[in-house]
Amino acid sequence: MEGEQKMSVMTIVQAINNALDIKLAEDKTVVMYGEDAGLEGGVFRVTEGLQKKHGVERVFDAPIAESAIVGTALGMAMSGLRPVVELQFDGFSYPAFNQIISNVSRMNNRSRGMYKAPMVIRFPYGGGINALEHHSESPEALYSHIPGLKVVVPSTPHDAKGLMIAAIESEDPVIFMEPKRIYRAIKQEVSDDKFSIPIGKAKVLTEGTDVTVVAFGAMIRECQKALVMAKEAGISVELIDLRTIYPLDKETIVNSIKKTGKIVIVAEAPTSFSVGGELMAIANEEAFLYLEAPPKRVMGFDTIVPLAKGEPLYMISPDRIFYEIERTVKF
């Protein structure tokens, strides 16, 4: 079977485009819109060509009004459609915050299951692209704290495609965060066929025995670079890609901690009140007696991501990851 699949080399941008294309083609209830997402195909060209192929009624531009983009999508989702909306950047998801927390996440519960919200809110997230303010943020903790949402972050073209298809097919609303920094940096053979990757399952990327490193999105690549340094230093690292932030795949994380006794968490967002804290809580709640060193967060400062000149000081570099891995292992 595997051998017969047609494969293409894709970037994350192309993989998401391909996933959207497949779903638009097979399911007439899928519609997709956002600022510049129609004619132009979005500022990152993720939706390029889709309007031409699927028509302006199904792939279109929206006025600049994020609350409206999300709020109208919820209306569509409640009445038979499966909208996928693009918010132009992480920092522009906030004007839609009230619709997301007060309505999108709750409509199923509020209506006792009568009105579902099968919709995807996708946006590029994260730093490292020398951007203006509001263009470098990692708000996953905010969305993961909101009951009723699922929060997905792919780190490879393959995962991006499979998870996007799963997200569109999800009956629950999904926040889909795309690592813009590696939108085009990673190329990978991806099946041209339709496939999906289950939401809520992490992936062990590298097996190891000394320490567990948990990361997601653009930080995976940085971790992989740190792993090279760790290997040289004789440290065996188990690297886990979360892929989904909520619901967290506790089983995979906890099994790994039970094996290694140590955990280092890597993420770009500010440290405090973050996904890092949650992972440390899980380590305590589920694997306390196995912990041989304090779980460690290698995360952003509790500051705004600086503009380009200061960004290198903020962003998590492979050597910093290695430094903390080594300190944790030596604890």
Place this chain on the structure above:
Amino acid sequence: MEGEQKMSVMTIVQAINNALDIKLAEDKTVVMYGEDAGLEGGVFRVTEGLQKKHGVERVFDAPIAESAIVGTALGMAMSGLRPVVELQFDGFSYPAFNQIISNVSRMNNRSRGMYKAPMVIRFPYGGGINALEHHSESPEALYSHIPGLKVVVPSTPHDAKGLMIAAIESEDPVIFMEPKRIYRAIKQEVSDDKFSIPIGKAKVLTEGTDVTVVAFGAMIRECQKALVMAKEAGISVELIDLRTIYPLDKETIVNSIKKTGKIVIVAEAPTSFSVGGELMAIANEEAFLYLEAPPKRVMGFDTIVPLAKGEPLYMISPDRIFYEIERTVKF
């Protein structure tokens, strides 16, 4: 000195009213507004009488537009005033989310200190009052994750007054969450004079040796009830009232854990990606070798706070706190 102070018995509502009154009287740059906050004195009457006393230019009603209430307050704060705005309920702070995260929290940094944002955003928070949807929420984790804000939650009339005065005098923006459930439930002698309580300092309410319980806001009272049960069971609990969620008073928390070796965290908000996770992270980062049992979160489910009929199942009761204290101590 202490003996000469004039004291009055106050509820939290009266204490906050008194703090606002004092600041309005002594500082002409203080203005205060919100939906129904002027003529009527707010739906909880926290600002009652202030318009009459200080004039309609300084204490007034706002149209129903939370983003505007906060966004205009930022404009005022940048140009010489110290606005205090009321958002009617926790769940109605979200329409202002973008202004809070994208502007209020960052103006000082963005302008390199040239434009400060000395302003207070206050709102009643929390469940337990048999309210409609959006009227029972505890969004402290969301606001604490945002760099640039301070987040304060008083639990007594005395603290409410002292912290509110400190909040208004703070050069940094403060989110001031008021525990509506105990707005009038606790009466206390409070000095009529002006005094302030430093933001960022927790308070050890009860000293103990077996386990540290950390809570804040309305949960303090529930914890105190649980402490009675614990005492009967022969458990010595150290109870800490955080008073400020960001910046957390790590020193007080960590010193206590070092003494007791055990920590139970009590809060109403959903468990995942919460203040509870952050406190567990701190316990690990700063007191790992002292931990004798897994830190425990006694927090809300990862669900919406149910409407009144279901709320008792959601809210944290003293016996549940006691149950988890006992389990932790017996670990």
Place this chain on the structure above:
Amino acid sequence: MIFNDFNPLEDKIFRVIDNDGKVINKEYMPDLDDETIIQAYKHMLFFRTADEMAVSFQRQGRMYTYPPCLGHEAIHAASGMNMRDQDWLVPAFREVGIMLLKGVSMKEIFLYYMGNEEGSNFKKANHVIPISISIGSQYLHATGIGYSVKYQKKDEIVFTSIGDGGTSEGDFSEALNFAGNWKVPVIYTIQNNQYAISVPVKNQTNAINLAVKSVGFGIPGVKVDGNDFFAMYATYKEAVEYAKAGKGAVLIEALTYRKGAHTTSDDPTKYRTKEEETEWHKTDPMHRLKKYMDHKGIWKENEEELIEKYKLEVDKQFEEAENMPPYKLDDVFQHMYVDMPDDLRKQKADYEQFLTWKESKK
């Protein structure tokens, strides 16, 4: 066309009968048979009876809160009577009458205000969205549903509503702006009852009226006497035709007065005068319709008896609501997700363990 003839820019108000129930604007009188007019009045009588009972149940401590609709009956009857089963209702919170005509039961309304989510599970009502407490947000949902039915080429119209205070929210403007762009079959109503809790509409905006806001979005708008059943009926009828013809959305400002308190925990004497109330009571929608019927001599029912009948019905529904089986732990969890995460299952199991311990302590 009403929407052309009563220009909100000139602050014109559309009205068909006066306070005495006399027709003052014959050409716009909707063509309704006596039966329908009587039926409308009966609807309003039911609404008011149920509303007053709800207020008194709440006062007895048997419900937690309730937003009285007293005074809004003409708007509710006129819009409800212009809605078909397949049409959508996207309500705020002061639309009990419209909801009833769409098939929601008083039992469900009561359940909701007793604090039970089951009250938003409208068993027999088609296409009614649960009430939206976060002001303004429902307008966007209506716009989205409008897009959806248009895209799916369905013969469905969407009705939504907001208060005068709600027009200040950003979502209100964003929703109407999208509606103008998308030409969606949505009828947007503003129930301008003069107050947002304690704040009078003049402090809400400096616009000459609320209907003019439509200009900023390129959709027709009209200011209507919301206490005039015929004016409201004619307006909705025209709006429905407009939507059916594919012309898009309209904005209707329905002027009325919140005769009761904001909710049962509000005290209007703090912010409005007796004189003002008295003045507005003269425009009561039910008195006016009744007078119209009296002039025409078509009302022959015994109103007292009707009210008694309605009371029995409402009592029965209230009783049913009060006798709902108790709220279960499962009810907290089961609808959070269609596909429930294991975490939630575990939180529930943990809590059940606590409950077992608690039981064991008794």
Place this chain on the structure above:
Amino acid sequence: MIFNDFNPLEDKIFRVIDNDGKVINKEYMPDLDDETIIQAYKHMLFFRTADEMAVSFQRQGRMYTYPPCLGHEAIHAASGMNMRDQDWLVPAFREVGIMLLKGVSMKEIFLYYMGNEEGSNFKKANHVIPISISIGSQYLHATGIGYSVKYQKKDEIVFTSIGDGGTSEGDFSEALNFAGNWKVPVIYTIQNNQYAISVPVKNQTNAINLAVKSVGFGIPGVKVDGNDFFAMYATYKEAVEYAKAGKGAVLIEALTYRKGAHTTSDDPTKYRTKEEETEWHKTDPMHRLKKYMDHKGIWKENEEELIEKYKLEVDKQFEEAENMPPYKLDDVFQHMYVDMPDDLRKQKADYEQFLTWKESKK
């Protein structure tokens, strides 16, 4: 009054000179001496020179991005020239010219687009707020500042600006609604340059124009030819007088064309035609003002020489920006709070420890 005579409801546009620089509307011609007119042109020439250089610096990879203001010069000169030192500027991001007239330096602008927060620390500009990237939010800040100066009885006027696309944001409407209520001395400009990135203004709203949105908030609005310096000047002058007289806020839609790309990473050929561009280029604000001056025979400068002089100046500023001392770790932390929490101090210290380790590995 311009605001009365050019009713946006009738889609009237206020214009003083035509594309050939001929006065077509004499009665509204602002009373400006030749000196001032020449100065205005020089401002515009400087803006355009600096703007073109910024674009080319970015192309050379010496800045990260830049939003060209090409075509917006008349709006910038006219508003800047109507602002006093004590007046407030609350800009979006396409207001470089206005910022310059308020005392911001090109060096600061360059620094900002080189990715250095110091570029928002306007050392010599009074009352200029850093640019607001989150679209719409700045309108609310302007309203708040308006309240503040009014409350403090200061002789200060607030200028703010938004793009055509930005008018769809909820914050836009909320800000103007509050402005109407509070009668604040704020002049709100919409720089309608026909596009929001790739989206034409006709897809942004169904309103007949953007100035009519003022009606919904009870403030005056006017649609002005934004490429006509005199029309813009006269409009701002009147708006300033209106504000000074305590009458409140106004909304000005300034029609222009974004002659360049959205930012330096945008390619307009994807979404607009050469014909359209050519058509608009005929309305270029600088050509028109130049022609006016030529007709009058008042322009006697050597434009090439002026441009050379400006280029030297801009080059110097750019060089200064490029030679800024390197960004320090302290710069990340020091302004997050006025009263910095210990946590942040610790995060910084931890990072310094890492840097020491890193250094030791070299």
